[in-house]
Amino acid sequence: VRNFSTRLYCSAKGMPEKSGADGMSETLRKGEQTRQTIIELAAPIFNRRGFTACSLAEIMEATGLEKGGVYRHFANKEELAEEVFRYSARRALEARGIGGAEEGDALMRLRKMITRFIDVPSPIPGGCPLLNTAIDSDDGNPALRKLAARAFAAWKRRICRVVEQGIEEGVIQHATNAESVATVFIATLEGAVALTRVECSRDALKHAQIFLGGLLDQIAVKQKTRKRRVS
Amino acid sequence: VRNFSTRLYCSAKGMPEKSGADGMSETLRKGEQTRQTIIELAAPIFNRRGFTACSLAEIMEATGLEKGGVYRHFANKEELAEEVFRYSARRALEARGIGGAEEGDALMRLRKMITRFIDVPSPIPGGCPLLNTAIDSDDGNPALRKLAARAFAAWKRRICRVVEQGIEEGVIQHATNAESVATVFIATLEGAVALTRVECSRDALKHAQIFLGGLLDQIAVKQKTRKRRVS
Amino acid sequence: VRNFSTRLYCSAKGMPEKSGADGMSETLRKGEQTRQTIIELAAPIFNRRGFTACSLAEIMEATGLEKGGVYRHFANKEELAEEVFRYSARRALEARGIGGAEEGDALMRLRKMITRFIDVPSPIPGGCPLLNTAIDSDDGNPALRKLAARAFAAWKRRICRVVEQGIEEGVIQHATNAESVATVFIATLEGAVALTRVECSRDALKHAQIFLGGLLDQIAVKQKTRKRRVS
Amino acid sequence: VRNFSTRLYCSAKGMPEKSGADGMSETLRKGEQTRQTIIELAAPIFNRRGFTACSLAEIMEATGLEKGGVYRHFANKEELAEEVFRYSARRALEARGIGGAEEGDALMRLRKMITRFIDVPSPIPGGCPLLNTAIDSDDGNPALRKLAARAFAAWKRRICRVVEQGIEEGVIQHATNAESVATVFIATLEGAVALTRVECSRDALKHAQIFLGGLLDQIAVKQKTRKRRVS
DNA sequence: ACTTTCGGGACACCCCGTTTCT
DNA sequence: AGAAACGGGGTGTCCCGAAAGT
Numbered sequence: 001v002r003n004f005s006t007r008l009y010c011s012a013k014g015m016p017e018k019s020g021a022d023g024m025s026e027t028l029r030k031g032e033q034t035r036q037t038i039i040e041l042a043a044p045i046f047n048r049r050g051f052t053a054c055s056l057a058e059i060m061e062a063t064g065l066e067k068g069g070v071y072r073h074f075a076n077k078e079e080l081a082e083e084v085f086r087y088s089a090r091r092a093l094e095a096r097g098i099g100g101a102e103e104g105d106a107l108m109r110l111r112k113m114i115t116r117f118i119d120v121p122s123p124i125p126g127g128c129p130l131l132n133t134a135i136d137s138d139d140g141n142p143a144l145r146k147l148a149a150r151a152f153a154a155w156k157r158r159i160c161r162v163v164e165q166g167i168e169e170g171v172i173q174h175a176t177n178a179e180s181v182a183t184v185f186i187a188t189l190e191g192a193v194a195l196t197r198v199e200c201s202r203d204a205l206k207h208a209q210i211f212l213g214g215l216l217d218q219i220a221v222k223q224k225t226r227k228r229r230v231s
Numbered sequence: 232v233r234n235f236s237t238r239l240y241c242s243a244k245g246m247p248e249k250s251g252a253d254g255m256s257e258t259l260r261k262g263e264q265t266r267q268t269i270i271e272l273a274a275p276i277f278n279r280r281g282f283t284a285c286s287l288a289e290i291m292e293a294t295g296l297e298k299g300g301v302y303r304h305f306a307n308k309e310e311l312a313e314e315v316f317r318y319s320a321r322r323a324l325e326a327r328g329i330g331g332a333e334e335g336d337a338l339m340r341l342r343k344m345i346t347r348f349i350d351v352p353s354p355i356p357g358g359c360p361l362l363n364t365a366i367d368s369d370d371g372n373p374a375l376r377k378l379a380a381r382a383f384a385a386w387k388r389r390i391c392r393v394v395e396q397g398i399e400e401g402v403i404q405h406a407t408n409a410e411s412v413a414t415v416f417i418a419t420l421e422g423a424v425a426l427t428r429v430e431c432s433r434d435a436l437k438h439a440q441i442f443l444g445g446l447l448d449q450i451a452v453k454q455k456t457r458k459r460r461v462s
Numbered sequence: 463v464r465n466f467s468t469r470l471y472c473s474a475k476g477m478p479e480k481s482g483a484d485g486m487s488e489t490l491r492k493g494e495q496t497r498q499t500i501i502e503l504a505a506p507i508f509n510r511r512g513f514t515a516c517s518l519a520e521i522m523e524a525t526g527l528e529k530g531g532v533y534r535h536f537a538n539k540e541e542l543a544e545e546v547f548r549y550s551a552r553r554a555l556e557a558r559g560i561g562g563a564e565e566g567d568a569l570m571r572l573r574k575m576i577t578r579f580i581d582v583p584s585p586i587p588g589g590c591p592l593l594n595t596a597i598d599s600d601d602g603n604p605a606l607r608k609l610a611a612r613a614f615a616a617w618k619r620r621i622c623r624v625v626e627q628g629i630e631e632g633v634i635q636h637a638t639n640a641e642s643v644a645t646v647f648i649a650t651l652e653g654a655v656a657l658t659r660v661e662c663s664r665d666a667l668k669h670a671q672i673f674l675g676g677l678l679d680q681i682a683v684k685q686k687t688r689k690r691r692v693s
Numbered sequence: 694v695r696n697f698s699t700r701l702y703c704s705a706k707g708m709p710e711k712s713g714a715d716g717m718s719e720t721l722r723k724g725e726q727t728r729q730t731i732i733e734l735a736a737p738i739f740n741r742r743g744f745t746a747c748s749l750a751e752i753m754e755a756t757g758l759e760k761g762g763v764y765r766h767f768a769n770k771e772e773l774a775e776e777v778f779r780y781s782a783r784r785a786l787e788a789r790g791i792g793g794a795e796e797g798d799a800l801m802r803l804r805k806m807i808t809r810f811i812d813v814p815s816p817i818p819g820g821c822p823l824l825n826t827a828i829d830s831d832d833g834n835p836a837l838r839k840l841a842a843r844a845f846a847a848w849k850r851r852i853c854r855v856v857e858q859g860i861e862e863g864v865i866q867h868a869t870n871a872e873s874v875a876t877v878f879i880a881t882l883e884g885a886v887a888l889t890r891v892e893c894s895r896d897a898l899k900h901a902q903i904f905l906g907g908l909l910d911q912i913a914v915k916q917k918t919r920k921r922r923v924s
Numbered sequence: 925a926c927t928t929t930c931g932g933g934a935c936a937c938c939c940c941g942t943t944t945c946t
Numbered sequence: 947a948g949a950a951a952c953g954g955g956g957t958g959t960c961c962c963g964a965a966a967g968t
Contacts, residue, residue, distance in 0.1 A: 030966080031930060048370040052284035055956065069931045071958065127369060134429045135366040138358060139279040149429040183426065183435050184442040188415065191422030195414065198365045198380040207411040208418055211446060218445055265947090286940060297948045298942080308941065492945080493950060510832040514746035517935065528953045533937070535951095589831060596891045597828040600820060601741045611891040645888065645900040650877065653884030657876065660827045660842040669876040673908060680907055724925070748961060759927050764963065 035073040038063050042080060043088045048126035050136040051081050051144060078143065085144060088129035089151040095123040098158045106166030107220055110185075113159070114212050117189050118205045127197055130155070131190045156182045163219075176219045188212055266304040269294050273311060274319045279357035281367040282312050282375060309374065316375060319360035320382040326354040329389045337397025338451055341416075344390070345443050348420050349436045358428055361386070362421045387413045394450075407450045419443055497535040500525050504542060505550045510588035512598040513543050513606060540605065547606060550591035551613040557585040560620045568628025569682055572647075575621070576674050579651050580667045589659055592617070593652045618644045625681075638681045650674055728766040731756050735773060736781045741819035743829040744774050744837060771836065778837060781822035782844040788816040791851045799859030800913055803878075806852070807905050810882050811898045820890055823848070824883045849875045856912075869912045881905055 041062045046054050056077060059070060074080040096117045102109070122128055130151050137144035159182035166172030188208045195204035272293045277285050287298060287308065294301070305311040327348045333340070353359055361382050368375035390413035397403030419439045426435035503524045508516050518539060521532060536542040558579045564571070584590055592613050599606035621644035628634030650670045657666035734755045739747050749760060749770060756763070767773040789810045795802070815821055823844050830837035852875035859865030881901045888897035 029929085034930080050281065050283070050367065052281070053371065056958090057956080066932045067958080068933065068960085072930065076958070127366075131425055132366055132369070134425050135358075135363055136281065138363070138428055140284070145429060149431075152426060152429055177438075179434075180438040180441060183423070183438040184419065187422030187426055187435055187439055188419040188442075189422065190425055191418030191420065192414070194362055194365050194421055194425075195383060195418055197369055198376060198383055200380075203410075204414050204418055207408075207414040210411065211415045214449055215442060215445070218449075287942095288940075299944090299949070300947050302942070303947065491950080493952095496951080512743065512745070512829065514743065515833065518937090519935075528955095529937080530939085530954065531952045533939095537937095539936070589828075593887055594828055594831070596887050597820075597825055598743065600825070600890055602746065607891060611893075614888060614891055639900075641896075642900040642903060645885070645897050646881065646904040649884030649888055649897055649901055650881040650904075651884065652887055653880030653882065654876070656824055656827050656883055656887075657845060657880055659831055660838060660845055662842075665872075666876050666880055669870075669873040670880055672873065673877045676911055677904060677907070680911075727925080749963090750961075760963080761928075761965090762926050765925070770962070 031073065034065075034069070038065065038070060038073060038080070039083050039087045043084050043091075043129070044125040046081055046084045047088060047122075047124045047129045047132055050132065051077075051141055052136075054081075078141075081144060082147060085129065085133055085147050085151075088124045089133075089147070091123045092129050093151070093155055093158075096120050096128075097155055098162070105171045106162050106169050107171045107216055109162050110159070110166070110216055111213065113162070114185070114189070114209055118202075118209050128190060128193050131193060152186065156186060159185055171221055172219050173221055181215070181219060184215065185212060262304070265296075265300070269296065269301060269304060269311070270314050270318045274315050274322075274360075275356040277312055277315045278319060278353075278355045278360045278363055281363065282308075282372055283367075309372075312375060313378060316360065316364055316378050316382075319355045319364075320378070322354045323360050324382070324386055324389075327351050328386055329393070336402045337393050337400050338402045338447060340393050341390070341397070341447055342444065344393070345416070345420070345440055349433075349440050359421060359424050362424060383417065387417060390416055402452055403450050404452055412446070412450060415446065416443060493535065496527075496531070500527065500532060500535060500542070501545050501549045505546050505553075505591070506587040508543055508546045509550060509584075509586045509591045509594055512594065513539075513603055514598075516543075540603075544605060544609060547591065547595055547609050547613075550586045551595075551609070553585045554591050555613070555617055555620075558582050559617055560624070567633045568624050568631050569633045569678060571624050572621070572628070572678055573675065575624070576647070576651070576671055580671050590652060590655050593655060614648065618648060621647055633683055634681050635683055643677070643681060646677065647674060724766070727758075727762075731758065731763060731766060731773070732776050732780045736777050736784075736822075737818040739774055739777045740781060740815075740817045740822045740825055743825065744770075744834055745829075747774075771834075775836060775840060778822065778826055778840050778844075781817045782826075782840070784816045785822050786844070786848055786851075789813050790848055791855070798864050799855050799862050800864045800909055802855050803852070803859070803909055804906065806855070807878070807882070807902055811902050821883060821886050824886060845879065849879060852878055864914055865912050866914055874908070874912060877908065878905060 038059070042054075042059045045058050045062060048054075049058070056067060056070065059065075059080075060067060063070065070080070074083070098113055104112070126132065130148055133144055133148040134152070137148060156179070160178040163172060163176060163178035163181050167174060167176060167178075188211070189205075192204040192208035196202055269290070273285075273290045276289050276293060279285075280289070287301065290296075290301060290311075291298060301311070305314070329344055335343070357363065361379055364375055364379040365383070368379060387410070391409040394403060394407060394409035394412050398405060398407060398409075419442060420436075423435040423439035427433055500521065504516075504521045507520050507524060510516075511520070518529065518532065521527075521542070522529060525532065532542070536545070560575055566574070588594065592610055595606055595610040596614070599610060618641070622640040625634060625638060625640035625643050629636060629638060629640075650673065651667075654666040654670035658664055731752070735747075735752045738751050738755060741747075742751070749763065752758075752763060752773075753760060763773070767776070791802075791806055797805070819825065823841055826837055826841040827845070830841060849872070853871040856865060856869060856871035856874050860867060860869060860871075881904060882898075885897040885901035889895055
């Protein structure tokens with residue numbers, strides 16, 4: 001995470017007029033930058049405490065802004081929460097979803113996905129924001145719930161695609177139901193995350209890894225079969 | 232789950248001498264009954280909204296009691312929440328955990344457990360209270376979190392025992408790690424529950440059932456082997 | 463002004479059950495008493511600062527109550543302001559309006575009224591609450607304005623009555639327009655109060671007293687005439 | 694009233710060399726004109742609502758300027774309010790104070806002053822700005838209060854002077870206390886204005902006019918006396 | 925010269941959890 | 947057990963004034 005808060009309030013004169021083609025750094029208006037900073041600093045708070053329990057006072061403290069400074073950028077707590085979730089979900093999926101698993105065959109890539117999810121901690125402190133939001137917003141916050149649903153769906157779609165690629169590549173059995181595999185992947189990993197949190201131990205994730213590995217073995221095209229095919 | 236309901240707050244002195252001469256006094260005094268009623272009526276509210284978001288006003292409305300009536304039986308919201316969780320967890324484990332799966336061999340009993348969990352809805356509306364509480368109380372409510380951890384541990388122990396029985400019965404492979412199986416069971420089921428809730432569809436549970444069925448096949452002693460053993 | 467704030471929070475048991483016929487002291491419920499205390503403590507603040515400029519924080523500080531404690535007794539600031547005005551106006555009229563001027567003929571009573579108004583300071587610090595409210599609520603607060611109008615009308619009516627009594631008593635000329643006299647009384651006194659406040663000097667009131675005395679001389683039945691009448 | 698409008702804030706350096714070669718430069722530069730316009734448009738708002746209740750937003754709406762546009766000309770709300778009061782007081786005194794009463798003897802001029810005050814409405818909507826400011830700024834705004842005091846003093850001085858002229862002219866009794874007369878004049882008129890506003894009726898002013906007329910009769914040198922003097 | 929954006933801060937009102945008094 | 951009372955924290959609005967942009 002870049003440090004935004006130290007960039008605030010730096011008079012524009014001291015900076016290069018129009019930062020040229022330096023990476024992504026599209027020069028943001030000051031307000032836009034503040035808005036982004038708020039989102040990033042609020043993310044762990046919402047993630048840890050949930051929508052209702054997280055108060056604006058906590059966000060004010062975290063950002064160093066006063067209420068007026070926060071409400072200038074967001075119509076209300078709800079809108080802030082939504083933006084925060086979008087940010088958190090994106091970060092979470094980038095870090096633990098599938099990103100970086102582009103090498104090897106589909107089976108390897110799936111295995112890499114599991115490993116990444118288990119080894120890489122949530123980029124937003126407080127656990128998986130998708131799970132947290134899904135449970136937290138179960139009732140009474142349909143907007144957030146919908147966002148969580150979409151995030152899960154996106155994740156699932158990515159896994160599905162890899163499974164389908166595996167089928168095309170001939171490393172995964174034809175009959176495999178990709179949707180089913182993806183769902184079980186997510187369910188088991190997220191369930192393990194939940195256990196991990198209450199048990200204060202990562203054992204659950206290790207067990208999940210082993211058994212999801214077994215699942216992959218089950219749907220894999222058996223070595224003998226595969227060779228025969230090739231020949 | 233221990234019986235907590237007869238512990239506290241029975242200011243015996245001020246009561247009309249009604250309770251018979253039986254030390255056990257199965258007939259609950261009125262206050263005790265009210266206390267239990269409050270717990271039962273509050274359970275779905277806490278389960279749906281979480282500890283923070285659930286307000287006393289909602290409980291007042293549900294029970295028809297005034298605030299004073301509630302506070303007569305519970306020292307504070309926290310204590311009420313704990314009792315509610317104990318009640319909810321007990322009900323949930325009784326209904327979906329393992330109860331009723333006493334017939335057949337260990338494999339069958341495990342399969343029955345999965346089926347029951349998937350087919351029987353949560354006895355407390357609002358989803359699985361264990362999961363909800365685990366996520367909801369992640370931060371800022373260590374007491375509830377501990378209770379959730381214990382409930383999960385109890386559930387896990389029960390599954391472990393069945394797996395171990397299966398090993399003794401010779402229907403589950405010796406090398407099977409019972410703890411690992413139990414953890415994956417719970418993780419997958421709870422993860423599927425979470426998905427179910429955001430997706431508004433029970434598909435995730437179905438997929439989980441299939442996967443866990445496959446898991447059981449993997450750890451089962453193969454038919455041929457088993458027969459040979461017997462002979 | 464009785465000291466209310468030290469009566470708060472004194473457990474009822476320590477007091478005589480039903481305080482008998484001791485003066486006015488109808489035993490108030492605790493809340494009723496608090497409400498009254500708030501009104502009395504808020505009165506000088508509203509009187510000094512006006513409706514808009516007076517903030518709830520000031521009232522909280524003055525009463526020692528928290529926001530919740532204040533809002534339990536008043537629906538909103540507006541309602542509090544109205545009650546405060548009613549209280550202030552009553553106090554002001556009791557202290558400076560006409561009360562206590564029951565002896566002598568009507569002319570003497572009118573003179574006494576002037577003297578009282580000038581000698582007795584406003585019982586609510588911050589000047590005459592009628593004038594303050596009339597000016598302050600000129601625009602944008604019709605409810606308060608109406609109350610102020612009514613208070614002025616009541617005051618005027620009292621003066622009118624005395625003038626009419628004077629006519630009946632034969633000490634004030636028949637042709638005297640009571641309404642006119644009353645209006646000028648009030649106008650001159652209140653105008654002098656306003657000057658007094660900006661000038662930080664009571665001279666204006668003294669001048670007003672002299673000239674209102676002259677007004678009374680003008681409308682008085684001349685001594686000779688009066689004697690002749692009598693004879 | 695001093696001319697304040699050409700004093701400040703004309704950052705002469707930064708301006709295009711436009712102002713001709715006339716040291717007096719009767720043509721106001723654009724900024725100066727805007728400043729004056731703001732004052733004029735803000736005057737009725739401040740007069741109606743008072744210093745605290747009047748918000749910059751209202752002034753923005755009235756002037757069509759943005760906040761920055763206002764702040765270019767005034768350091769803060771306080772300074773604007775002061776300038777507005779100076780403007781309003783000047784206008785009020787010009788229109789209703791004494792202006793235009795230059796004909797006839799002192800008694801006639803005094804009578805004319807009363808008539809003018811009563812017949813001519815406040816040039817600034819919202820009632821007499823002197824009275825409004827005096828009451829409004831009673832506490833918490835010493836600067837405005839001082840300005841109001843000075844405005845009242847100026848008004849009083851003018852009346853005093855006419856009374857003194859009357860004494861010199863021999864139409865007003867020697868013993869007359871000019872200060873006292875002036876004070877009562879102002880007090881009665883302003884008090885009547887206050888009543889007028891709450892009563893939504895001009896009766897109070899009419900009554901005040903009659904009374905003040907009687908006051909003039911009292912201090913006038915009696916016709917017989919006057920003739921004798923002259924002879 | 926004026927607009928737009930930005931942020932600090934106070935304010936009103938609401939509602940919750942708890943205590944106290946019937 | 948009900949009802950009243952109160953402390954306290956929450957949200958969202960508004961306003962003032964500064965700063966940046968045009």
